[in-house]
Amino acid sequence: MSSGTPQGVVSQYGIGIDIGGTGTKGGIVDLTTGQLVGERFRIPTPQPATPQAVAGVVRQIVDELQSRPEAPAPDSHVGIVFPAIIKNGVALSAANVDKSWINTDVDALMTETLGREVEALNDADGAGLAEAHYGAGRGKEGLVMVITLGTGIGSAMILNGQLVPNAELGHLEIDGHDAETRASAAAREREQLPWKKWATKRLQRYFSHVEFLFSPSL
Ligand code: BGC
Numbered sequence: 055m056s057s058g059t060p061q062g063v064v065s066q067y068g069i070g071i072d073i074g075g076t077g078t079k080g081g082i083v084d085l086t087t088g089q090l091v092g093e094r095f096r097i098p099t100p101q102p103a104t105p106q107a108v109a110g111v112v113r114q115i116v117d118e119l120q121s122r123p124e125a126p127a128p129d130s131h132v133g134i135v136f137p138a139i140i141k142n143g144v145a146l147s148a149a150n151v152d153k154s155w156i157n158t159d160v161d162a163l164m165t166e167t168l169g170r171e172v173e174a175l176n177d178a179d180g181a182g183l184a185e186a187h188y189g190a191g192r193g194k195e196g197l198v199m200v201i202t203l204g205t206g207i208g209s210a211m212i213l214n215g216q217l218v219p220n221a222e223l224g225h226l227e228i229d230g231h232d233a234e235t236r237a238s239a240a241a242r243e244r245e246q247l248p249w250k251k252w253a254t255k256r257l258q259r260y261f262s263h264v265e266f267l268f269s270p271s272l
Contacts, residue, residue: 065126065127065130066084066085066086067082067083067084067085067091067124067125067126067130068082068083068085068126068130068131068132068133069081069082069083069116069119069120069125069126069130069132069133070082070083070132070133070134070135070180071112071115071116071132071133071134071135072135072177072180073099073108073112073134073135073136073137073151073177074099074137074150074177074204074205075099075103075137075150075151075204075205075206075240076098076099076204076205076240077096077097077098077099078096078097078098078099078108078111078112078115079094079095079096079115080094080095080096080112080115080116080118080119081093081094081095081119082119082122082124082125082126087188088184088187088188088189091124092122092124095115095118095119097111097114097115099111099151102152103151103152103155104152104154104155105152105154105155105158105160105163108151109163109164109167110167112134112164112167112168113167113168116132116168128170129170129171130170131170131171131172131173132164132168132170132171132172132173133172133173133175133180134160134164134172134173134174134175135174135175135176135177135179135180135181136151136155136160136174136175136176136177137149137150137151137176137177137204137205137206137208138151138155138156138176139176139220139222140160140174140175140176140179140219140220141219141220142161143159143160143161143162143174144157144158144159144160144161145157145158145160147222149206149224149225149234150205150206160174161173161174175219176208176210176219176220177202177208178200178201178202178208178209178210178221178224179210179217179219179220179221181200181202181208181210182198182199182200182209182210182211182212182217183210183212183217185198185200185210185212186198186212186215186217190272191212191272194271194272195214195271196213196214196270196271196272197211197212197213197268197269197270197271197272198211198212198213198270198271198272199211199212199264199268199270199272200212201223201224201261201264203237203238203239203257204238204239204240205238205239205240206224206234206238206240207223207224207233207234207237207238207260208224209221209222209223209224209264211268211270223264224238226260226263226264226267228259228260228263229259233260233263236256236259236260237252237256237257237259237260241256242256
């Protein structure tokens with residue numbers, strides 16, 4: 055805690071929000087360790103997941119987190135990850151959210167909605183950066199890849215600690231299919247695949263191909 059920090063406001067904490075195709079989640083994070091502080095808070099992503107509707111949900115989540123005793127400073131930046139290509143804060147795709155997100159300035163919309171600074175980036179890139187800074191990829195030389203399995207498949211590539219943003223490897227075409235339609239967690243649920251079949255057939259096919267293409271160190 056810095057000497058200028060008001061009592062009860064812990065400066066090493068920050069708020070992080072994950073907008074997903076199905077649920078929008080938020081939590082307070084200890085930025086020195088990357089650990090969640092307290093419970094995460096989740097609200098189902100509104101359908102249709104339009105920018106205005108989702109911004110309203112993000113606002114509700116931030117308000118709830120900010121009301122907790124362990125909340126960070128009310129003007130601290132909020133990190134927001136979004137399931138699309140994000141370039142300079144602007145969404146350039148929309149695979150599992152409403153198409154009206156394309157060309158929406160996520161950074162500007164959320165900054166205005168929350169009345170505080172926002173850093174927006176692709177969801178898998180956020181997971182990858184976290185893994186590289188706090189997790190299994192910490193200090194690892196070479197190419198680290200993180201693949202997220204949810205409504206879609208997200209991918210992050212970190213080379214010698216540096217993120218190569220917006221890799222979009224969930225959309226590799228494998229056996230004539232957009233890979234995420236066969237191997238995501240949502241595909242497993244949709245097709246009611248047993249865990250073993252999903253892991254040994256769908257995921258293994260996907261990971262073998264990614265491994266062949268990139269030969270990651272981790
Ligand atoms: C999107 C990616 C996203 C991933 C995980 C994919 O459908 O194209 O941008 O990272 O889903 O949410």
